[in-house]
Each structure stands twice: as structure tokens, then as C-alpha cells.
Amino acid sequence: METLLYKNTQISYSDSGKGTAVVLLHGFLENKTMWNFYVSELSKKNRIITIDLLGHGETESLGYVQTMEENADVVHEVLSKLKIRKAILVGHSMGGYVALAFAELYPEKMKGLVLLNSTSKEDSSERKKNRDRAIKAVKKDYETFIRLSIANLFSEENREILIKEIEAVKIQALKTPLQGIVASLEGMKARKDREFLLHTTTFPKLLIVGKKDPVLNYDENLEQIKNTNVELVTFPDGHMSSIENQEELLSVLADFFKRI
Numbered sequence: 001m002e003t004l005l006y007k008n009t010q011i012s013y014s015d016s017g018k019g020t021a022v023v024l025l026h027g028f029l030e031n032k033t034m035w036n037f038y039v040s041e042l043s044k045k046n047r048i049i050t051i052d053l054l055g056h057g058e059t060e061s062l063g064y065v066q067t068m069e070e071n072a073d074v075v076h077e078v079l080s081k082l083k084i085r086k087a088i089l090v091g092h093s094m095g096g097y098v099a100l101a102f103a104e105l106y107p108e109k110m111k112g113l114v115l116l117n118s119t120s121k122e123d124s125s126e127r128k129k130n131r132d133r134a135i136k137a138v139k140k141d142y143e144t145f146i147r148l149s150i151a152n153l154f155s156e157e158n159r160e161i162l163i164k165e166i167e168a169v170k171i172q173a174l175k176t177p178l179q180g181i182v183a184s185l186e187g188m189k190a191r192k193d194r195e196f197l198l199h200t201t202t203f204p205k206l207l208i209v210g211k212k213d214p215v216l217n218y219d220e221n222l223e224q225i226k227n228t229n230v231e232l233v234t235f236p237d238g239h240m241s242s243i244e245n246q247e248e249l250l251s252v253l254a255d256f257f258k259r260i
Contacts, residue, residue, distance in 0.1 A: 001058065006077045012058035013051040013078050017043030020257055021087040023075060024050045025095030028184055029149060029173040031057025034242060041250055046257055051078055053098060055180020066183040068191045072102035079109065088112035088260060090253065092242060094184065100194040103201060112204040112260045117239045119216055120224050122193035131189040138181050146173045155212040155238035165243050198228045205230040206256050208241060215239045
């Protein structure tokens with residue numbers, strides 16, 4: 001684990017391997033440990049950087065709203081420290097929102113983009129209301145909120161099959177401080193629509209979706225890549241492809257990195 005200071009806030013990251021630089025960005029309630037399996041495999045041929053986003057893992061919280069842009073600046077800070085000129089960004093869920101903000105703010109740094117169970121679209125008014133409900137729920141009963149949130153990320157059948165794996169994700173999620181959770185929910189709620197980036201940018205792009213994702217509607221998610229050159233990979237399961245489809249995802253990522 002390595003750290004740097006950004007606006008008096010400690011940022012935690014890891015840096016392994018040599019080759020094409022790849023930044024792996026975790027989702028909401030996750031942290032860089034979600035990528036451990038992928039780091040050990042992908043770092044054999046690539047330089048893999050993982051970062052704990054604001055208010056997650058071993059990175060401290062920064063204010064009451066942690067915007068996707070602020071998180072993108074954190075990513076930029078890490079890449080600058082490591083003297084990396086261009087990188088492929090892989091973002092899971094909220095990490096995808098951060099990767100898109102980074103692509104808009106620092107287009108010259110983009111070598112490729114993978115949106116993993118994520119979307120370029122802003123929150124609908126219904127989802128914004130759900131974020132507000134989530135803020136109330138986590139303030140009222142932190143542990144119950146986290147336990148329910150994590151279980152609901154997996155496809156229904158996998159909730160029965162992957163009990164051990166789901167428990168491990170919950171244990172990591174319970175390390176996320178209340179301020180980090182609330183500030184991230186506020187930041188996701190306030191994020192702008194970045195679908196235009198999928199249409200206008202020239203670097204290679206890949207969207208990976210779960211057919212039974214309980215968080216993101218499958219058909220709606222495909223809408224954003226109509227008439228674009230974004231590649232699509234569909235897995236048969238839920239929002240947690242990194243666990244539900246581990247070997248297949250590893251193969252898809254390794255192939256994408258090799259082609260860039």
C-alpha cells in the first residue's frame with residue numbers, strides 16, 4: 001500500500017507490475033481489495049494501479065459531498081505521482097462514473113475505458129429519490145443498510161450460491177465510514193450525464209453488463225451505446241461481475257488490454 005496527500009486528505013493506492021498502465025476503480029461501498037484476484041493475474045503483463053476512492057477503504061473522506069470530478073482529480077494526482085502519461089481506466093459501478101469524469105477532465109491521459117456494470121447516464125429523478133432514501137436509511141441503521149445493499153447487488157440465484165463471497169464483500173463494506181457513504185451518495189446523485197463521451201471520444205471503449213443486474217436495467221444500459229463504437233460484453237448474472245463471472249471477466253479484460 002502506498003499513500004499520497006491530496007487536499008490534506010490521505011489517499012491510498014497500490015502499484016504492481018510493468019507494461020500498459022491500467023487503473024482499476026472500485027464501486028460504492030467497495031475498496032481496492034475487490035481487485036486483489038485481478039491484480040495478481042493482470043500485473044503479469046500490465047502495470048496495475050488500484051485506488052481507494054474518497055471515503056472508501058484506507059482513503060479519508062473529503063467534505064460532505066464527494067463529487068465524481070473530485071475523485072477524478074484524485075486519480076489524476078496518483079497518475080502524476082507515478083509519472084504515468086496514459087492509462088486504461090476500468091471502473092466498476094461508481095468507479096465507472098469516476099472514470100467518465102476523468103475522461104472528460106483529462107482526455108489526453110486516456111488510453112482506453114472499460115465501464116463494468118456502470119452507466120454514462122445521470123441519475124433519473126427516481127434514482128435521485130432513492131439516493132435520498134439511502135442517506136436516511138444509512139444514518140438510521142448503518143449495519144442493516146450495508147448488509148441489504150450488498151446482497152441486492154447479486155442476481156437472485158447467486159444470493160444462495162455465493163453466500164461466502166457475499167459475506168466477504170459485506171465485511172469490506174462495513175469498513176466504509178458513514179461520512180464516506182453519505183458524501184458518495186450525494187456525489188453520485190449530483191453527477192452529470194456523460195453519454196456524449198461514448199459518442200465523441202476516439203479511444204477504445206468497452207461496456208460490460210450483467211443480464212440480471214438488479215441495479216442497472218439491462219435494456220436501458222444498452223441504449224447508451226447505440227450508434228457508437230463501444231464494444232459490448234454481456235454476462236448472465238448481476239451487478240457484481242467481478243465475483244459472479246470472475247474467470248470470464250479476467251479473460252475479457254486481459255484480451256482488451258492486449259488489443260490496445
